[in-house]
Amino acid sequence: MPLFLKERKSLTILIALIFFHFLLISMQVPLGEKASIFEKTVFSVFSPVRHGILSFFRSIGNVWNNYFYLRNVQGQNEQMKEQIFYLQQENNLLRNALQKFRSEREIEENLLEMHESILPSRVIGLDPSNFYKSVIINRGTLDGIKKNMVVLDKNGDLVGRIVDAISLKEARVQMITDNESGISVFAEGNRIRGILVGDGEGQCLMRYVLATTTPEEISEGEDVITSGYDRIYPSGIRVGRIVSITTDTSLHKHIVVIPYFDFRYLDQIAVIMKDPQEFFKD
């Protein structure tokens, strides 16, 4: 084939491929929270492969943990026994404190209900374009995952919410550090309310706290917890700690909050399997 014809053929193919990509991109823009059918199909096809690879490497890791670290088990066991002892004491104290307000049966029922509504999950992927935006977990529509379900870390601190169940066994979690996330919160001390948004770099900002608020009303080191006013996150979940409060010329204070959940240990998480609206029935 003459060279100019060959080059023309190459260019035609290149233009066709570019057109294909533009078409593909235009199908997904404007971006919403919901995954497109194309995205769902791709995830459904590749997620079993990804799960397989991760399970394989996890089982190798387990062999390592089970065999080579066996010698540390004795020490760990002793430590955990001690920890359980303290936790039991704490649990009893809290139960007693709760009994002042409710009957024992009611408490048992609530605890059982809470236990049943927790779905342990694993993080199988981060968003490399922005680590602090979203994570993919190994639970999907097959496990009953629904939009806006609350996600906590292993210590019960807030991580985020489900934005979309992408496939049968995968769902995307929007983290509280995402700059598009918004949570109604208050500072624990004097219950000063604000809206917590992510800064996209691992921290959060508590917005709309008036500049006239005094240091006695809100101060550094205070815990930030959910208020429940956004009707997504139930009230009382620990979110983070205030690390800095500054006031400039604007109407509101600039409050930086460090989330309690740790990115480095974001391996196991818990999805609260309750429909968010159920928390706000009353």
Add this chain to the structure above:
Amino acid sequence: MRLNDFIRVAIGILISFLFYTIFSRVSPSFLLLFNVFSLVVFYFAVKKGEIFGSCLGTVCGLFQDYFFSGVYGVAGLSKTISGFLAGYLSKKIDVQTPLRNFFFLIILLSFELILWALLFSFIVPESISTGGGLIFFQPVATAVLGTFAHFLLKKFKKDKY
């Protein structure tokens, strides 16, 4: 295209898929530093020409978009164009020596990164996470890895025959 080529391409994609699957879980920063899918595209584009390079760029780009859970087509488009360029330019200049190979990779990887960043910021209304500046080292780090892999492959072939 022979069956052997298909198998080679499939192995290349599989290795990259493994790399991305493992590191997206273990240490996502590595994915900002090494663009392994691009190495597969450029390697085969140099060997097989610009048409093959652009088609493989499309496939590998879509795989990369899958891992970045962003917009499908952004990495695809940048890889298609850079795969085409890799195939086209390698016919005009010799890129077989390690030093030439290294600079050739740096230029193409930088071009691809710039194109990807431009497309990404045009389509997605948020700033790109640079991983603390790690992404700026991507062309150099990937080029070092690519040149090393190229050297090993050549040595392996020499030893075989």
